Amino acid sequence: MKIFAISDLHLSFGSNKPMDIFGEQWKDYLSVIKEDWLSKVKEEDIVLIAGDISWAMRLEDTKEDFNFLSSLPGHIFMIKGNHDYWWNSISKVRKLLPPNVTAVQNDAFKVGDYIICGTRGWAVPESANAGSEEDKKILARETIRLELTLKSAKALQKNNEKLIAMMHYPPTNNAWDKSSFSELFEAYKVSAVVYGHLHGKYVKRELVKKLNDITYYLTSCDQINNKLIEIVI
Numbered sequence: 001m002k003i004f005a006i007s008d009l010h011l012s013f014g015s016n017k018p019m020d021i022f023g024e025q026w027k028d029y030l031s032v033i034k035e036d037w038l039s040k041v042k043e044e045d046i047v048l049i050a051g052d053i054s055w056a057m058r059l060e061d062t063k064e065d066f067n068f069l070s071s072l073p074g075h076i077f078m079i080k081g082n083h084d085y086w087w088n089s090i091s092k093v094r095k096l097l098p099p100n101v102t103a104v105q106n107d108a109f110k111v112g113d114y115i116i117c118g119t120r121g122w123a124v125p126e127s128a129n130a131g132s133e134e135d136k137k138i139l140a141r142e143t144i145r146l147e148l149t150l151k152s153a154k155a156l157q158k159n160n161e162k163l164i165a166m167m168h169y170p171p172t173n174n175a176w177d178k179s180s181f182s183e184l185f186e187a188y189k190v191s192a193v194v195y196g197h198l199h200g201k202y203v204k205r206e207l208v209k210k211l212n213d214i215t216y217y218l219t220s221c222d223q224i225n226n227k228l229i230e231i232v233i
Helices: 029-040 059-070 090-096 133-156 180-187
Strands: 003-006 046-049 075-078 101-103 108-111 114-119 162-167 192-195 208-211 214-218
Touching (some): 046 114, 059 090, 114 133, 133 162
Parallel strands (some): 003 046, 046 075, 162 192, 192 214
16 A cells, blocks of 8 residues: 645636646646656555635635545545635544545544544744734634644554644744744654645755654646645654
8 A cells, every 4th residue: 555645736627726727837737746656656645635616716716626636546635725715524524425535634644554534724923922813713714624623533553553744824934933833743752744835946945854753745637747745653
């Protein structure tokens, strides 16, 4: 079994919101993703999607987007991104999903020798005490949610399975300073963190960063040339 990751697919089969208006790298990007996916992923493999799955505003409008994902091999684990407005009630989301897709929300799932967990996260400020009071409140709330998902993961860990955490937002600022998120990852001995959210040619972060025994993977599809990254830990 192999584990791959990608994020920010921004599917719009049911909402007619093409991504190529954002630049050349988005032209026919889903065809590139599909071709690469089919060449790499076998039915027993796992694909992690770290948020921003669909442009749909309502859950019922995601049907065609999930038809696309269900046509692809492997089992998908996904978390909510900041643009996944359709994702409200987790029970309703899970009821709608095809068999090969699992929604992760502040909880965890054991798959072979790995435990997969995740939550959305929030923007980490570039300097101490930066950000609005509202941002600070949301950051504190998302830190609590991250600990909930990590506690769920630890409860499943019986034979030293490796922990893989997903977040939509980057878990640190661009300087890789410690954050409430990274401190939790270190405290719970997470092996790998998969995240997305960042787009465009001005992104200045390594795609893969090893820090304090944790490997961080940036997986926004336009940053990885619309090709799945293999998670190797």
